[in-house]
Amino acid sequence: MYAVEVKDLVKYYGSFMALKGITFHVDEGDIYGLIGPNGAGKSTTLRILATLLKPSSGVARIFGYDVDKDADRVRRIISYLPEEAGGYKYLTGFEYLSMNAKMYDPENFREYVEYGIEISGLGDRIYDRIGSYSKGMIRRLLLARALMMKPRLAILDEPTAGMDVVHATVIRDIIKNVAREDVTILLSSHNMLEVHYLCNKISLINEGRIVASGSPSEIIDSVNASNLEEAFVRLVRG
Amino acid sequence: MMRGVRDILVKEVKETFRNPRYLIFTILFPLLIYPIMGYMFGFSFSAAQETISKGTVLVVDLDKSSFSHLLTDYLKESGLNVIESDPNSLNNTEYLIAIIIPKGFSESILNGSQPVLKSRVNVGSISFMTMSIVSIPQSILEGFKKYIGSEILIENNIDPRIIYDPFRIDTLVYVREWGRLVPQPQLSMYIMNIYIWPWILFGLIISILQISTVFLSEEKEQKTLEILLTLPIDRKAIILGKILGSSIVAISATASYIVGFVLYIVLGSTFFSMVDGFTEILNTPLHAIILMSILFFLELLFTASLGLGIAVFAQDTKAAESLAGSFAMPLMLLILAGSMLDLESLPLIVKYIYYAIPYSYMIKAFEHMLLNDYSYFIFGSVITIIWLIIMLFIISKIFSSEKLLTMRVRLWKRRRGVKE
Structure with a gap:
């Protein structure tokens, strides 16, 4: 059984076709990357998998559960980090993690919160209000929220978006470490270097279509490129 | 209780009570403004007497x-x-x-x-x-x-x-609707209170509407809504948590208004005690006050759910407040119509429409409390509960679809689609 199975997935916004029948699958334990420019359809795909949007047609399953028909079950085994996400400014980081952990496991939430605090690396600032955090601190808190429960699938939309190099490196290491604990990760990015470093498999997406899938080295070799960025440009331009 | 309701409720309460804007405008404002008014009425009179004697x-x-x-x-x-x-x-x-x-x-x-x-x-x-x-x-x-x-x-x-x-001269006014004679000085006191109350509640309703609208629109603006919707809890738990959160806001705001009003009466007693009819208002039976309070609470709860419904269309708090504010004018017109028009002389259909609106019952609530007309409060409460159920049904339908994320109105201009 695949961790993620997407087949002929189509999504319309009014008359605009955002996804034009994409197909890919993610194996359990993978760190899988969806790469593409802005507006390619990465976020729409992830939002469908996170049960936020309904597919217009096609199939999207997570560990065998249909994201539309079994949305409640899907939500129990996934966690989702949107590209543009914030926290509740009048709650402390600790309260935020506790609130989220309680919704997954009201009995054992404390151990998850402790793990979340460790992942976030916020130290004592975890007891300060989120409103006082910097953008990087908020992103680390949100990533900790998404990963602290060790979900079966973590869907991370541009996990290092808007972060400086140092913080982005920290976050990439966190993702790698969590993935070792039986967490399948599906992430999107337009940073080819990041994807090359993190993911064992990727799909290149452009204008609502998957243009290539495989490991980063397979894709680079398939078009005789020197890096993933060059491969992407060659594939898109045909 | 449904899983997640308590957590959402606690989150809403913490967020609200830590928000200085809420504390100032909804809790502190009525706690200060009414006692100040009472002080102005009461103490200015005795202070003037003291000033003159000194x-x-x-x-x-x-x-x-x-x-x-x-x-x-x-x-x-x-x-x-x-x-x-x-x-x-x-x-x-x-x-x-x-x-x-x-x-x-x-x-x-x-x-x-x-x-x-x-x-x-x-x-x-x-x-x-x-x-x-x-x-x-x-x-x-x-x-x-x-x-x-x-x-x-x-x-x-x-x-x-x-x-x-x-x-x-002994002038008595026979009020046909009430079926009783009222001394002229008492009538002045009644009229003053009957017409002031709806406007006090008008302010409260608009503020609750804006707060409950902001409850959801702030989730959009702070970019927290998408995470909230992917949590492993029933969407109904989110709605219930937010409605209950709004109701706590409503209770605290109402309590603040009541405390403020009691202080207004106490501090203004030197002035009010000179006015005929004041004692009768103070002697209102407790159960009449309880029935009126239940009606007001239900109307505020309905307002909170209405606010949540409005917020679905708003992309940010500014748009939400603008949408909530647009309810002020129709509500003002309703209060003016209810206060100024002789409802008995209106065509039957207009009368039905008027009494089908939950807010109509607050307009003459004070008058019916003085008349011990309890059926008015019971009927008003039933109508409000029906509207509350309809509103909750609509909201739960919207929450279970993707419309919550895709329906957007920014300052009245509808935008199609969402950003990828």
Whole structure:
């Protein structure tokens, strides 16, 4: 059984076709990357998998559960980090993690919160209000929220978006470490270097279509490129 | 309780009560404004009396006649701190009141040529208390007019009541809708309260509407909504948590208004106790107050759910507040119609529409409380509950679809689609 199975997935916004029948699958334990420019359809795909949007047609399953028909079950085994996400400014980081952990496991939430605090690396600032955090601190808190429960699938939309190099490196290491604990990760990015470093498999997406899938080295070799960025440009331009 | 409801509720309560904007406008504002109003009514009157009793009243007697002496004694007996002085003393500004008795005062009174008794009141600035300061000496002088008039009449063996109070007036107003007679002074008190209440509640409803709208729109603006919707809890738990959160806001805001109003009555009691009908309002039966409170609470709960429904269309808090604010005008028109129009004379269909609107019942709630008309509150509560259920059904439908993320209105302009 695949961790993620997407087949002929189509999504319309009014008359605009955002996804034009994409197909890919993610194996359990993978760190899988969806790469593409802005507006390619990465976020729409992830939002469908996170049960936020309904597919217009096609199939999207997570560990065998249909994201539309079994949305409640899907939500129990996934966690989702949107590209543009914030926290509740009048709650402390600790309260935020506790609130989220309680919704997954009201009995054992404390151990998850402790793990979340460790992942976030916020130290004592975890007891300060989120409103006082910097953008990087908020992103680390949100990533900790998404990963602290060790979900079966973590869907991370541009996990290092808007972060400086140092913080982005920290976050990439966190993702790698969590993935070792039986967490399948599906992430999107337009940073080819990041994807090359993190993911064992990727799909290149452009204008609502998957243009290539495989490991980063397979894709680079398939078009005789020197890096993933060059491969992407060659594939898109045909 | 459904999983997640408590956590959402706790989150909403923490977020709300830590928000200075909410605390200032919904809790502190009514706690301050009503006691201040009560203080203005009550203490300004007693403060004015105190100011006058402590202040100096200069009497410049240019006549030195029997009536001028009589006036000076009369002012002293009225408890004023009277100092007899010459015209030059008017140049200093230390006095509170100066009364100048003109030359020929007594003679002019007796020959009927109406002398002019000049009085000057010295106030620091114009305030609510100024009215009382000016009116108190005025009424003392009016009393003196009656006094000397009575003295003259008694000297001529005429009963002063024949001239000044030949008969008494007892006006009773029969209110057909109430089916009872009401003394005219009491009616004034009733009307004042009947028409003030809906406007107090209007302010409360608009503020609850805006707060509950912001509850959801802030999730959009803070970019927290998507995470919330992917949590492993039923979407109904999110709605319930938010509605209950709004109801706590409603309860705290109502409690704040009630405490503020009680303080308003207590602090203003020196003033209100002079008004006929006040005692009857204080003696309102407890169960009438409870029924009215239940109706108000249900209306506020409906308002909270309405706010949540409105917020679905708003992309950010600014748009949400704008949408919530657009309800102010129809609500104002409803209050004006309910207060000004004779509902019995309206066409049947208009009457049905009027009574199908939950907010219609708050308009004359005070009046029906005075009339002990409990069926009015029960009927109003039932109508409001029906609307509340309809509203909750609509919201739960929207929450279970993707419309919550894709329906957007920014300052009235509808945008299609969402950003990838």
